[in-house]
Amino acid sequence: MNRPSPFLSPHAHSLLTRSKYNDLITRDLRLHSESFIIDFDKLEPSVITALSDHSYEVALDLLQPDIQRCYLSLHCKSACALYTEFFELLVWLSDCAEFIDLFERLSESGPSEKLVIMLRLFALVEFSLGRLYWEPQKHCANTMKSLLLAPELKKLLGPNCILVLELLFGPVNSMNLRNLFWHGFVSPCDIEEMGSAFFYFPFAIVLSIGKLLQYREFNTARPSRSSEFLLQQASLDCSNICSGVLLADLVAAHPAYITSFSAYFEFIDHLFSVNPIPYLDALCVILVCLSMILRCEFASAFDWLDGRYSSEERFFVTIDGILQFEAVDLIPHPATVTHFESFASSVNIHAMAVLCDILSAENGPRIRDRLSHGELWFSRSIQVVDNSCIFERVDHHFRNSAELLRSCLVSILESSSKLNQDSVVPHRWFPDYIPVFHPIGIFVLEVSQINSSLEEFLTLTNQKTDAFQCRFSLEFWFPSASLGFTFCQSIVIDQLWLMVSTWSLLKTDSPGVNWSLRPAAIVNRLNIVLLKYLNALQEMAKVVRRVYSRSDLSSRQLASKDRMETCIKNLGEYYCWLIQLTTLIWFYWLGGAAGSSIREKLDVLSSQVAPSVSRDRLIGRLDRTSDKLHMWIKKSKWESINSFFETFPSYFV
Structure with missing residues (x-):
């Protein structure tokens, strides 16, 4: 198929570039001070009919006079004049300063900066729409797709406004601007083909919604996620990252469909060369480039070249879908181990581990998700000084994310390029990065914390670990396993991507398969359980310190202390057994053996699928025991703990 765009389907390309090819006689457009306002209730019936029928090509053609009028009315206005004269139309936005900043930059922007402006504007609009009817403790839509289906929003804005929003952000056969831009389908040449007029239209829509809401009641209480995000940013150590490599040089060694994004990569290089670095802009473009390069490498590795492109017939291949392996289900032929190994070899597995940690992990920063949905906004006041709008800059908040993801982009480009791999400088920062948000990283962290x-605890009680390494057997669950394994946090960066790739190859997601055969379910369940054991052990240490610090114990307290000291030995043996158990689970149920390939991991996991009932029982009883231990320790029920160990480990079998 001869495609007019590197990654857009012919239909999407036709819609996005439609405005440029409409020759309008601008002198016939009568302009006034508010010509950029669209009265949704007065749209032509033919426009409403076309929008209602999802005939978006027809609707766009009919709306060209409005698009052109908005452009002619807005492009000659300064951002400061817009703010001072029409502030009341912006109060519904979560961050008015963001709107003013983006509008001010639009008139002098090239394709790469237009990309940034649209990305940030779409995020601002999405979150602001979502908070119009938001209430605490109430389930409210928080994505553009859900918002446009929400009856509350339709009641507030009216059906015609929703129809126009659907044209811009609606179903897959609409312009679908948010998804096409954020998921890396719109190239610099596509943006050039879109012309200048259309980029003012979303700004006009924002102002028109403000006009519509001017005398209506709406909510503005939905909070930002920025405070949570900033706490997570502090845990991202970027001190060892070197930014010396130019992305533009790396891209030059790639195929033509990758080099179609060269202007974006050059723009990132430019942003990192200025002072101060506009980290938020850089982060947005980096995320788009990561989405594009991973989609292309995924499509190539899985022998599915159509996966590079947007489509009206299937879901897009997105970075989230790749990291969570949902994209594998879109492939029209069976995915094999060879496909997965090909993809792993074409990207940097360490970079993929980092991306899993900070982009897709449920409890992680989920940077792309939070940013693209507008959740990371800041409440900023605006001052007008000498016909300029002055407000706080927020770029420094995004420094760690931008630095880290740029380094991931560099690593992936190097791995997938035609460059001689001997000339590629290894990235020394990867061994220092410890995933702490992904369930695999949490699992290893908690085991390490329990071990420490x-x-x-044993030092405090004058005990030695060597005294009770092998009292309790593990043969029931691991009959032929070696007990000489150890693992630590430093191996997670090497193993994470290979492990989750292997998990996706296991045929364990059908309804009839016990949850205990799914590694992802095991690790999520165990993470909850291990945290309870860690808390119980730390509580026991507090009790021991308190008892040992007293010299005035009564005879009754001394007897309790004796029972506690018996309990100390039992607990030490039990926790040593627990560490051995989790180590074997890591190797045999999760596939964490160092140095093994996806195929080797799959062989190990497939050979361990038989004892599903015993796995289920084991993890369930580990969970109940952790609750009991914590309760017994807090209440000094030493007899209960010692009685429990009389039946251990048969209780778990």
Whole structure:
């Protein structure tokens, strides 16, 4: 198929570039001070009919006079004049300063900056629409797709306004601007073909909605997620990252469909060369480029070249879909181990581990998700000084994310390029990065914390780990396993991507398969359980310190202390057993063996699928035991703990 765009379907390309090819006689357009306002209730019946029928090509052609009028009315206005004269139309936005900043930049922008402006504007609009009817403790739509279906929003804005929003952001056969821009389908040449007029239209829509809401009641209480995000940013260590490599040089060694984004990569290089660095702009473009390069590498590795493109017939291949392996379900032929290994070899597995940690992990920053949905906004006041709008800059808040993701982009480009791999400089920062948000990283972190807390506890009580390494057997669950394994946090960066790739190859997601055969379910369940064991051990250490610090114990308290000391030995043996158990689970149920390939991991996991009932029982009883131990320790029920160990480990079998 001869495609007019590197990644857009012919239909999407036709819609996005439609405005440029409409020759309008601008002198016939009568302009006034508010010509950029669209009265949704007065749209032509033919426009409403076309929008209602989802005939978006027809609707766009009919709306060209409005698009052109908005452009002619807005492009000659300064941002400061817009703010001072029409502030009341902007109060519904979560961050008015963001709107003014983006509008001010539009008139002098090239394709790459237009990309940034649209990305940030779409995010601002989405969140602001979502908070119009938001209430605490009430389930409210929080994505553009859901918002446009929400009856509350339709009641507030009216059906005609919703129809226009659907044209811009609606179903897959609409302009679908948010998804096409944020998921990396719109190239610099596409933006040039769109012309200048259309880019003012979303700004006009924002102002028109403000006019519509001017005398209506709406909510503005939905909070930002920025405070939570900033706490997570502090945990991202970027001190060892070097930014010396130019992305533009790396892209030059790639195929033509990748180099179609060269202007974006050059723009990132430019942004990192200025002072101060506009980290938020850089982060937005980096995310778009990551989406594009991973989609292309995924499509190539899985022998599915159509996956590079947008489509009206299927879901897009997105970075989230790749990291969570949902994109595999879109492939029209069976995905094999060879496909997965090909993809792993064409991208940097360490970079993929970082992306899993900070982009897709449920409890992580989910940077792309939060940013693209407008959740990371800041409340900023605006001052007018000498016909300029002055407001706080927020770029520094995004420094760690931008630096980290740029380095991931560099690594992936190097891995997938035609460059001689011997000339590629290894990235020394990867071994220092410890995933702490992904369930795999959390699992290893909690086991490491239990191990450290156990050593401190045994030192406190003058016990030695060597004394009770092998009292309890693990053969029931691992009959032929070696017990000589150890693992630590530093191996997670090497193993994470290979492990989750292997998990997606296991045929364990059908309704009839027990949850305990799904590694993702095991690790999520165990993370909850291990945290309870860590808390119980730390509580025991507090009790021991309190008892050992007293010299005035009564005879009854001394007897309790004796029972506690018996309990200390039992607990030490139990926690040593727990660490051995989780280590074997890591290797045999999760596929964490160092140095093994996806195929080797799959062989190990497939050979361990038989004892599903015993797995289920084991993890369930581990969970109940953790609750009991914590309760017994807090209440000094030493007899209960010692009685429990009389039946251990048969209780777990």
